[in-house]
Amino acid sequence: MMFYLFDIIIALMTIILACLCLFSRQAINSITYFIALGLIVALIWTRLGAYDVAIAEAAIGSGVTGALLLFSWRKLRAAKSNITLTENTISKKVIATAFFIVVIIVFSLSSILLFSKPNSALAYLVDSSLSDSGVLNPVTAVLLNFRSFDTLLEIGVLFLAALGVYSIGISLFDYELKPSSNFLLHSLSKLVVPACVLFGGYTLWVGSYSPGGAFQAGAVWAGALILLRLAHPRLLARKLSPWLLTIGLIVFIAAAIATFVINKNFLLYPALYAGKWILLIETAAAISIALLLYSLFFIPKKINSKSAANTITDDAGESI
Amino acid sequence: MIILDVLTVILLVVGLVFFFAGSIGLLRFPDLMCRVHALTKADNIGLACISLAVAIYSNDWLIGLKIIFVWLFILATSSLMSFIIARRINMSNKIISGDSR
Amino acid sequence: MIIRLIIFSIIWMIFAQGQLNSLIVGLPAIVLASVISCRLADKNVGSFSLVGFLKFSVFFVKESFKGGLDIARRVYSKDLDIDPKYVVYESTLPTRFQRLFLSCCISLLPGTLTASLIGKTVIIHSLINAENVKQEVAQCEQVIANMFPAATDGKYVEPVS
Numbered sequence: 001m002m003f004y005l006f007d008i009i010i011a012l013m014t015i016i017l018a019c020l021c022l023f024s025r026q027a028i029n030s031i032t033y034f035i036a037l038g039l040i041v042a043l044i045w046t047r048l049g050a051y052d053v054a055i056a057e058a059a060i061g062s063g064v065t066g067a068l069l070l071f072s073w074r075k076l077r078a079a080k081s082n083i084t085l086t087e088n089t090i091s092k093k094v095i096a097t098a099f100f101i102v103v104i105i106v107f108s109l110s111s112i113l114l115f116s117k118p119n120s121a122l123a124y125l126v127d128s129s130l131s132d133s134g135v136l137n138p139v140t141a142v143l144l145n146f147r148s149f150d151t152l153l154e155i156g157v158l159f160l161a162a163l164g165v166y167s168i169g170i171s172l173f174d175y176e177l178k179p180s181s182n183f184l185l186h187s188l189s190k191l192v193v194p195a196c197v198l199f200g201g202y203t204l205w206v207g208s209y210s211p212g213g214a215f216q217a218g219a220v221w222a223g224a225l226i227l228l229r230l231a232h233p234r235l236l237a238r239k240l241s242p243w244l245l246t247i248g249l250i251v252f253i254a255a256a257i258a259t260f261v262i263n264k265n266f267l268l269y270p271a272l273y274a275g276k277w278i279l280l281i282e283t284a285a286a287i288s289i290a291l292l293l294y295s296l297f298f299i300p301k302k303i304n305s306k307s308a309a310n311t312i313t314d315d316a317g318e319s320i
Numbered sequence: 321m322i323i324l325d326v327l328t329v330i331l332l333v334v335g336l337v338f339f340f341a342g343s344i345g346l347l348r349f350p351d352l353m354c355r356v357h358a359l360t361k362a363d364n365i366g367l368a369c370i371s372l373a374v375a376i377y378s379n380d381w382l383i384g385l386k387i388i389f390v391w392l393f394i395l396a397t398s399s400l401m402s403f404i405i406a407r408r409i410n411m412s413n414k415i416i417s418g419d420s421r
Numbered sequence: 422m423i424i425r426l427i428i429f430s431i432i433w434m435i436f437a438q439g440q441l442n443s444l445i446v447g448l449p450a451i452v453l454a455s456v457i458s459c460r461l462a463d464k465n466v467g468s469f470s471l472v473g474f475l476k477f478s479v480f481f482v483k484e485s486f487k488g489g490l491d492i493a494r495r496v497y498s499k500d501l502d503i504d505p506k507y508v509v510y511e512s513t514l515p516t517r518f519q520r521l522f523l524s525c526c527i528s529l530l531p532g533t534l535t536a537s538l539i540g541k542t543v544i545i546h547s548l549i550n551a552e553n554v555k556q557e558v559a560q561c562e563q564v565i566a567n568m569f570p571a572a573t574d575g576k577y578v579e580p581v582s
Binding site: 202 | 455
């Protein structure tokens, strides 16, 4: 029982945080609880041994999504829209329905867990074919080799999401920071952005034999890009090249066609070079994911290069 | 080696104590600026203790080196972040923010 | 630029545990990181002394540990015993990078937190002992100055007041 004390605590924390997130009065409180909830869920993934998912949950679920929510909240508040952000009421019917659904889910899950044998056949299959897959990390093997179609579709879905955001045409962050506010962000970016570029590359590389991979690397790079854009509005002002945005999808589809030509089967990598094919696809995918996540925040607009708001100065008035 | 394990546990507990102190400081201190004080200092020492504990536990100098890099990076970013937050808190105070307008 | 390339290569090699075939991803990452770092960086950072760095590390570890311990002591005792005040301090460090470095160190030293940095003026929020703050910060400044010996910042312009 003591051994599971930690697990019980974080399970309780998850439920409490979720309730707080749903039922708090102010939107900003909900957002904060949501970010905390993401981190606790990442802890749960770690406890379950799913380290890749834990990294992705912390980076994308808490980091990128949290930033997205905060930007949206500020933009809505600034626009003084009709949506009342200070009140967060849910009708009684919704609460009752949600409670009912949760009870059903918990009941069915627990009966499945209690009364059926765990199916270890899948894990055995993966482990026995691992040496043929070209990588040592079973998660990457499944994602990029055994079930590569699913990953191809996932990247397609991400691309569609970015298309949707672009077509609305409203950027979440469309005013320039006051010149003096840029100074500290500028200094922060000098430290963080190169480190994130390097570390994202490492995460991409290490996905072959350790927790990591394309999605995690893409999330790290997206964070670096967003910070760079906040600190240096001039630098990334031009439109994102559509080639870069879609390169993940293009490379993946090209790989599929190429493998069809070579092996008469889509995405059946040549046996000796499977690892290299996977690395190539992962790199393209990571670049795409980073740019797609970044594009959720910023719709590029032409910035007048001569305006005074674009010169970054620090508090003393010196220009950087 | 059992002495390394004992050291690891001690460092982990000490780190926990500091992190907990930071969180309690968040609740106890009266003013926003004081709370940033508590969080920055206590959490940094907590992180140092826990990083050291993990580095010792891993028994591998390469992993220990990696952890030192991570610790230095978090140190730099968190102290910069506390500066950014402290500055933001005082934005409305014209004298401090140096707004000449 | 070369220095950055070397430093980033070393960091990459440490992370990748010396595997040379990691360079297929590593080399572009290292080069890109160095280019970005150069593009973003300050115009002149000044020289760096290793001995000064070691002395600074010792000072820093000792003082930041005292800082954390101080907070823990206050938090776990019945009486909070704080006297928050703002202190204005004129720094004598030459480059802006060094003053920023000083501000970050001040935030980690016991009882002090930087609120604002305008030119050479640092505004510090102190939790206790407002009289000792200037001495402690001067001490910290001295250690930092020893780490970056004789750097000149010819481009410093007097702030318009």
